[in-house]
Amino acid sequence: xxxxxxxxxxxxxxxxxxxxxxxxxxxxxxxxxxxxxxxxxxxxxxxxxxxxxxxxxxxxxxxxxxxxxxxxxxxxxxxxxxxxxxxxxxxxxxxxxxxxxxxxxxxxxxxxxxxxxxxxxxxxxxxxxxxxxxxxxxxxxxxxxxxxxxxxxxxxxxxxxxxxxxxxxxxxxxxxxxxxxxxxxxxxxxxxxxxxxxxxxxxxxxxxxxxxxxxxxxxxxxxxxxxxxxxxxxxxxxxxxxxxxxxxxxxxxxxxxxxxxxxxxxxxxxxxxxxxxxxxxxxxxxxxxxxxxxxxxxxxxxxxxxxxxxxxxxxxxxxxxxxxxxxxxxxxxxxxxxxxxxxxxxxxxxx
Amino acid sequence: xxxxxxxxxxxxxxxxxxxxxxxxxxxxxxxxxxxxxxxxxxxxxxxxxxxxxxxxxxxxxxxxxxxxxxxxxxxxxxxxxxxxxxxxxxxxxxxxxxxxxxxxxxxxxxxxxxxxxxxxxxxxxxxxxxxxxxxxxxxxxxxxxxxxxxxxxxxxxxxxxxxxxxxxxxxxxxxxxxxxxxxxxxxxxxxxxxxxxxxxxxxxxxxxxxxxxxxxxxxxxxxxxxxxxxxxxxxxxxxxxxxxxxxxxxxxxxxxxxxxxxxxxxxxxxxxxxxxxxxxxxxxxxxxxxxxxxxxxxxxxxxxxxxxxxxxxxxxxxxxxxxxxxxxxxxxxxxxxxxxxxxxxxxxxxxxxxxxxxxxxxxxxxxxxxxxxxxxxxxxxxxxxxxxxxxxxxxxxxxxxxxxxxxxxxxxxxxxxxxxxxxxxxxxxxxxxxxxxxxxxxxxxxxxxxxxxxxxxxxxxxxxxxxxxxxxxxxxxxxxxxxxxxxx
Numbered sequence: 066x067x068x069x070x071x072x073x074x075x076x077x078x079x080x081x082x083x084x085x086x087x088x089x090x091x092x093x094x095x096x097x098x099x100x101x102x103x104x105x106x107x108x109x110x111x112x113x114x115x116x117x118x119x120x121x122x123x124x125x126x127x128x129x130x131x132x133x134x135x136x137x138x139x140x141x142x143x144x145x146x147x148x149x150x151x152x153x154x155x156x157x158x159x160x161x162x163x164x165x166x167x168x169x170x171x172x173x174x175x176x177x178x179x180x181x182x183x184x185x186x187x188x189x190x191x192x193x194x195x196x197x198x199x200x201x202x203x204x205x206x207x208x209x210x211x212x213x214x215x216x217x218x219x220x221x222x223x224x225x226x227x228x229x230x231x232x233x234x235x236x237x238x239x240x241x242x243x244x245x246x247x248x249x250x251x252x253x254x255x256x257x258x259x260x261x262x263x264x265x266x267x268x269x270x271x272x273x274x275x276x277x278x279x280x281x282x283x284x285x286x287x288x289x290x291x292x293x294x295x296x297x298x299x300x301x302x303x304x305x306x307x308x309x310x311x312x313x314x315x316x317x318x319x320x321x322x323x324x325x326x327x328x329x330x331x332x333x334x335x336x337x338x339x340x341x342x343x344x345x346x347x348x349x350x351x352x353x354x355x356x357x358x359x360x361x362x363x364x365x366x367x368x369x370x371x372x373x374x375x376x377x378x379x380x381x382x383x384x385x386x387x388x389x390x391x392x393x394x395x396x397x398x399x400x401x402x403x404x405x406x407x408x409x410x411x412x413x414x415x416x
Numbered sequence: 417x418x419x420x421x422x423x424x425x426x427x428x429x430x431x432x433x434x435x436x437x438x439x440x441x442x443x444x445x446x447x448x449x450x451x452x453x454x455x456x457x458x459x460x461x462x463x464x465x466x467x468x469x470x471x472x473x474x475x476x477x478x479x480x481x482x483x484x485x486x487x488x489x490x491x492x493x494x495x496x497x498x499x500x501x502x503x504x505x506x507x508x509x510x511x512x513x514x515x516x517x518x519x520x521x522x523x524x525x526x527x528x529x530x531x532x533x534x535x536x537x538x539x540x541x542x543x544x545x546x547x548x549x550x551x552x553x554x555x556x557x558x559x560x561x562x563x564x565x566x567x568x569x570x571x572x573x574x575x576x577x578x579x580x581x582x583x584x585x586x587x588x589x590x591x592x593x594x595x596x597x598x599x600x601x602x603x604x605x606x607x608x609x610x611x612x613x614x615x616x617x618x619x620x621x622x623x624x625x626x627x628x629x630x631x632x633x634x635x636x637x638x639x640x641x642x643x644x645x646x647x648x649x650x651x652x653x654x655x656x657x658x659x660x661x662x663x664x665x666x667x668x669x670x671x672x673x674x675x676x677x678x679x680x681x682x683x684x685x686x687x688x689x690x691x692x693x694x695x696x697x698x699x700x701x702x703x704x705x706x707x708x709x710x711x712x713x714x715x716x717x718x719x720x721x722x723x724x725x726x727x728x729x730x731x732x733x734x735x736x737x738x739x740x741x742x743x744x745x746x747x748x749x750x751x752x753x754x755x756x757x758x759x760x761x762x763x764x765x766x767x768x769x770x771x772x773x774x775x776x777x778x779x780x781x782x783x784x785x786x787x788x789x790x791x792x793x794x795x796x797x798x799x800x801x802x803x804x805x806x807x808x809x810x811x812x813x814x815x816x817x818x819x820x821x822x823x824x825x826x827x828x829x830x831x832x833x834x835x836x837x838x839x840x841x842x843x844x845x846x847x848x849x850x851x852x853x854x855x856x857x858x859x860x861x862x863x864x865x866x867x868x869x870x871x872x873x874x875x876x877x878x879x880x881x882x883x884x885x886x887x888x889x890x891x892x893x894x895x896x897x898x899x900x901x902x903x904x
């Protein structure tokens with residue numbers, strides 16, 4: 066546990082003076098995500114430690130370089146969880162990387178995104194100034210919500226120093242059931258069940274079978290199982306870890322992997338290659354060699370957007386923004402990183 | 417500064433783009449807009465405009481941009497922080513006529529609505545499909561979704577179901593430059609920065625909401641309401657922590673202090689235990705089977721924390737009675753006093769007992785009564801200061817007392833506003849919560865969206881000059897604030 070804020074600040078101040086681009090680095094487990102950039106590294110790896118953990122307050126505050134594993138272990142001892150169930154993509158995943166990437170796991174579907182569980186952040190802007198936004202309490206509407214704006218910005222708006230996250234109690238019981246269905250029937254069923262108060266905490270469809278995780282008391286789960294049908298599977302924790310970490314067979318492939326975010330009740334997308342579905346239909350994974358434009362057009366047709374999650378890095382990883390939106394993105398980048406030294410180009414070439 | 421155009425000429429400009437009855441310029445027409453629910457602040461706008469189409473709003477914004485006329489958007493005017501207080505040089509943009517529910521999408525569980533749709537109207541429209549919109553600010557009968565978005569409104573049930581922020585999926589925003597921004601969608605995330613998060617709670621200063629898509633939830637399977645009485649308010653505070661640390665997230669967990677209990681008893685006779693120093697109302701929801709387990713667990717926790725009485729509502733009727741007093745608390749307190757001033761700080765729950773005691777000391781110090789009725793589960797306090805505006809100096813004392821309460825909230829790691837917003841009311845306390853660099857960042861964000869400062873100017877973010885002036889009267893942590901700012 067060590068506080069390297071002063072060292073990081075002075076490196077950042079120097080870089081600002083010299084207008085020298087920096088690549089922010091912590092656990093390096095999610096470097097594949099976003100555009101490739103080449104710049105001097107600003108390491109947060111040593112800036113670690115849980116600063117405050119109050120189980121009864123349902124929050125934890127930790128430095129950005131703190132290993133995610135350390136945080137999950139500490140809260141598991143108190144029977145608590147990170148609501149967004151973030152993926153690691155490697156043993157060294159950190160809190161900072163998790164928040165910067167803003168990627169949530171299977172539980173996103175009923176417990177919210179990474180941004181949803183952020184209570185506050187402490188950042189250094191592109192001049193090396195320390196700024197604190199939000200706090201440790203859920204209800205907080207003082208000032209613009211910069212702490213949640215930072216989340217998912219891939220380090221382009223500030224260097225995270227510490228983050229406070231909201232926690233939830235661990236569900237008393239979790240069970241997974243599996244049914245065999247075709248793709249559109251699976252999408253339909255997931256959304257029918259989500260329109261009821263059944264405690265569905267994760268869904269995954271692999272092209273053949275639909276897996277549903279229920280999280281509640283044992284008796285409530287038993288009642289829901291009767292309604293849904295299907296068969297129980299044993300190895301529930303490993304199964305969902307494999308989905309979250311993309312170590313499930315579906316994800317083992319050389320083809321480009323597209324992440325397509327769509328309204329949940331959208332029918333099967335018209336994109337060549339195999340696909341898998343999460344989040345009650347709202348998240349579609351496509352292993353496809355189809356050309357980029359056709360995939361993006363199909364995503365837009367149904368009101369969604371497409372990200373080249375893994376594969377040959379093209380110039381455009383994320384879905385292109387509208388003109389007015391890009392104009393605002395540039396202005397906001399200018400506000401928090403006036404000389405453009407924080408992960409320039411990581412999200413979009415222009416930012 | 418009245419801008420570069422007379423009010424008569426300005427009205428003519430608006431008459432070119434709006435129906436005749438949509439431009440209000442007479443004193444008696446403008447009077448209803450002079451304040452929102454924070455009635456201590458009043459200001460007439462130059463004109464009030466009532467567009468009923470998006471194209472009309474675009475035309476209005478274009479004129480305002482050309483002549484640099486401030487725009488204050490307003491829904492139902494229920495803001496408790498002066499968020500919809502008019503600007504002396506500006507127009508008041510009343511969005512109440514944009515009240516169409518555009519779509520209820522049952523299978524994607526969304527409702528797409530215009531900004532003037534009332535909060536409760538969304539749940540009513542979704543009701544036939546077994547769905548509802550979760551955030552329920554106490555003014556939900558009247559308040560509009562546009563206002564809820566501006567303020568990131570909370571409510572009784574946000575402990576479990578989140579704030580407005582967690583329940584908005586998409587926004588169509590008109591920028592002051594006349595561009596339309598489509599943020600979010602019926603899907604769960606979007607490309608680029610999370611502008612949706614930035615927009616929600618920005619108090620109408622970054623853009624004008626033209627349309628919102630909100631998340632709908634299925635009604636819980638069942639609910640149970642408990643009521644517990646305590647002979648000391650500290651014990652009630654500890655019980656709140658006890659419940660949450662045992663892994664229970666109630667749908668709502670509310671506290672009323674003795675003064676509030678007495679006021680509600682006189683007002684609507686909910687039958688609360690009359691000997692209580694504090695009561696807790698705890699609503700649990702879930703599946704039958706899990707719900708009963710939770711009720712037994714919470715009951716035990718309440719008794720372990722020395723509740724002098726615990727009641728579990730037998731049926732919906734009794735549950736409504738438990739809630740009756742809580743929901744009528746503000747009008748009930750209004751009956752005790754000519755005027756009241758409702759605060760809105762949030763604190764980490766563990767400091768509840770300490771902060772309540774300090775509030776009681778501040779009450780004695782300033783010789784004004786303070787009632788406490790609040791969202792205990794998420795530490796969101798609503799101290800209600802009772803005063804009489806007709807007694808010279810009492811409003812100022814109430815504001816001073818309120819300010820000290822908010823500073824206390826910041827001191828224990830909390831915030832000056834949990835759900836009511838900063839508005840015009842808490843500008844001074846913003847200086848306590850944020851540093852110069854942070855306030856500068858807010859101003860720069862504002863300028864990125866609205867470089868002329870036309871959207872709701874003067875709200876939510878204080879100028880550094882104002883903070884310096886406030887700081888002159890207010891030495892924080894023994895240090896003179898803003899030592900680098902020249903003083904005149």
